[in-house]
Amino acid sequence: MVTGTATARERAWAVAAEVPDPELPMLTLADLGVLAEVEVEAAGAVPTATAEAPVAPAEAAVTAWLTPTYSGCPAVAEMAADVDRRLRAAGYADVRVRLRLDPAWSTDLITAEGRRKLAEAGIAPPRSAAERAAPAASGGASPRGTAPPLLTLGPTRHLVACPLCGGTDTEELSRFGSTACKALWRCRDCREPFERVKEI
Amino acid sequence: MTDDHVYLSLSEATPEPEGEGRWAYGTGFADPLLGVDTAVPAGLDGADLAAYCLMLGDDALVLSQRLIEWCTRAPELEEEVALANLGLDLLGQARQLLTRAGQADGSGRTEDDLAYWREEHEFRNVRLVEAPNGDFAYSIARLLLFATARGALYEALAGHADPVLAAVAARGAKELAYHREYATAWTLRLGDGTPYSAQRMQAGLDAVWPLLEELFTAHPVELRVGVDPATLREPVLRSLAAVLAEAGLAMPEVPGLATIGGRAGRDGVHTEELGLLLAELQVLARAHPGATW
Numbered sequence: 001m002v003t004g005t006a007t008a009r010e011r012a013w014a015v016a017a018e019v020p021d022p023e024l025p026m027l028t029l030a031d032l033g034v035l036a037e038v039e040v041e042a043a044g045a046v047p048t049a050t051a052e053a054p055v056a057p058a059e060a061a062v063t064a065w066l067t068p069t070y071s072g073c074p075a076v077a078e079m080a081a082d083v084d085r086r087l088r089a090a091g092y093a094d095v096r097v098r099l100r101l102d103p104a105w106s107t108d109l110i111t112a113e114g115r116r117k118l119a120e121a122g123i124a125p126p127r128s129a130a131e132r133a134a135p136a137a138s139g140g141a142s143p144r145g146t147a148p149p150l151l152t153l154g155p156t157r158h159l160v161a162c163p164l165c166g167g168t169d170t171e172e173l174s175r176f177g178s179t180a181c182k183a184l185w186r187c188r189d190c191r192e193p194f195e196r197v198k199e200i
Numbered sequence: 201m202t203d204d205h206v207y208l209s210l211s212e213a214t215p216e217p218e219g220e221g222r223w224a225y226g227t228g229f230a231d232p233l234l235g236v237d238t239a240v241p242a243g244l245d246g247a248d249l250a251a252y253c254l255m256l257g258d259d260a261l262v263l264s265q266r267l268i269e270w271c272t273r274a275p276e277l278e279e280e281v282a283l284a285n286l287g288l289d290l291l292g293q294a295r296q297l298l299t300r301a302g303q304a305d306g307s308g309r310t311e312d313d314l315a316y317w318r319e320e321h322e323f324r325n326v327r328l329v330e331a332p333n334g335d336f337a338y339s340i341a342r343l344l345l346f347a348t349a350r351g352a353l354y355e356a357l358a359g360h361a362d363p364v365l366a367a368v369a370a371r372g373a374k375e376l377a378y379h380r381e382y383a384t385a386w387t388l389r390l391g392d393g394t395p396y397s398a399q400r401m402q403a404g405l406d407a408v409w410p411l412l413e414e415l416f417t418a419h420p421v422e423l424r425v426g427v428d429p430a431t432l433r434e435p436v437l438r439s440l441a442a443v444l445a446e447a448g449l450a451m452p453e454v455p456g457l458a459t460i461g462g463r464a465g466r467d468g469v470h471t472e473e474l475g476l477l478l479a480e481l482q483v484l485a486r487a488h489p490g491a492t493w
Contacts, residue, residue, distance in 0.1 A: 065235075071371055072292025077230060098235025101296075101367035104374070175382060176282035180289065184278070200374050 008040040012062045015090040019082045022075040023179045024197075026121040029066070029079060033109025036065040036100045043094050057091035065100040067109075070180040070200075107199050124163045124185065124196035132199070162187035163194055172196075232295040232311065233364065238303045241361050248425040249362055250305030251324070254314070255421070255466055256353075257297030258325035261315060262474070263346060264290035265481050266333055275336055282382060286343070289375040296368045304362075316485035320475045321468040327457065328411040330465075330474040337390055337397075337404030344383035344443065345408060349415045349429075349436045351376035356427045384443050391447025398448065405444070406452045413456030419466040 016038050017030035029035040043061045064083050068076045080097040087095045107126035110118075115125035160170050167189025174184040177195050186193045240246045267287035274280035295311050302309035328346060333339045354376055357369035390401035416433040444451050463469040485491075 070289060070292060071296065071368070071375060072288035072290070074288070076232075080234065096235065099233065101233075101236060101371065102363060104367065104371040106374075174278040174282060175378065176278070176285040178281075180285055198378070200378070 013038040022078045031114030036067045039063045061094040062092045063096045067105045126197045126199040165190035246304045250301040251421045252426045253297045253301040255324040257294045260290040261294035262325045263329035326414045326465040337400045340386045341404040341408045347379035388447045391449040409452035410457040
């Protein structure tokens with residue numbers, strides 16, 4: 001790997017990573033884990049990049065890969081258009097946006113920074129993979145295979161703190177909210193409704 | 201935005217680079233498999249893979265249409281939002297599966313070609329998904345059956361040799377788990393509710409049950425390129441039995457809906473309800489061929 005190319009890739013990543021999510025605009029696509037990869041090559045087949053002369057945006061071909069959140073997420077097209085537009089505005093002439101379906105997006109891909117921004121905006125973040133693995137977490141782990149996962153027939157037990165007052169006396173009103181990725185909750189301490197990003 | 205009418209104001213807004221005007225004209229990124237490798241892996245028959253994707257895609261598309269019919273008609277606003285969300289997940293799966301079908305058979309047909317320009321006998325969905333919504337209990341019973349069986353199928357397909365089908369299934373399995381939880385919660389609430397709600401929920405289950413068997417009946421294409429659905433019967437029935445027992449409901453004991461000489465939805469032999477559903481689904485695209493906005 002030539003140093004100059006790595007620098008070009010980091011610069012292109014930084015441009016794409018700044019694109020806000022259309023439905024959760026307090027998060028960038030990088031915070032959300034939707035921006036999977038960015039690659040930069042010298043335009044045309046001639047490798048001109050060296051450590052001394054990194055690829056200039058106007059001479060670089062950029063490919064950005066996005067992993068859609070839900071199958072039916074209507075914002076995917078807008079995300080792709082936004083990434084394309086931002087990269088072109090940054091001077092890249094040859095821009096390609098591609099979808100990467102595997103591995104599937106998961107709320108585990110939301111960065112710590114992303115979880116902080118969600119909470120700040122009054123949206124309860126999903127638990128991280130580490131939090132879900134903790135012994136206090138609810139059951140329902142689904143074994144891989146042909147058998148359907150075991151059902152948890154009771155209500156959801158794990159604790160969701162109110163992002164507005166920090167209270168823990170909260171309840172889920174509806175598993176489905178204003179977008180595919182959010183559920184509707186309310187806090188019985190401060191009496192306010194709030195949204196929560198569904199764990200998937 | 202200055203104008204009272206949102207679309208008028210959008211068309212007058214600054215289109216570039218970040219102005220609101222861009223929303224008025226679409227994005228130009230319409231392909232649900234944008235940039236995904238479209239080659240059919242060696243050892244897989246493209247025509248079989250396409251037929252299989254069509255079967256699963258049609259199931260998702262038709263049930264999506266039924267779920268979206270609940271908009272403005274559900275008992276509560278929250279249920280309307282929930283049912284529309286489930287429909288949206290299925291629509292997303294259908295778009296990817298139909299697009300994959302058009303790639304794999306080499307015809308180059310798009311998702312729109314396949315959704316809007318096929319006739320009733322060319323649809324390959326099981327009859328369970330085309331049945332009219334009935335009352336809320338019937339819709340919940342149908343959703344419980346479908347989500348349990350389809351979730352199990354997607355789990356099994358997550359390791360499929362076709363990377364596109366495998367990815368759609370891996371994503372879909374997690375979505376179907378949410379659908380099953382939703383249907384389960386309502387089955388428990390109605391079954392374990394008042395005597396009247398239990399009676400209505402039982403009636404919904406009894407009415408939908410004859411359509412379950414078709415989900416476990418293998419079509420030759422499924423045996424060649426997919427998962428034999430007969431292997432799902434036992435785990436799916438066990439899972440359904442657990443929910444019904446918890447809800448205090450009886451597992452219906454009724455024979456499967458008759459076929460026409462062994463032919464059913466997977467062969468393009470449908471109930472009369474599919475034609476009516478397709479008429480509504482397809483009318484706009486057929487009235488204005490090639491129209492964009």
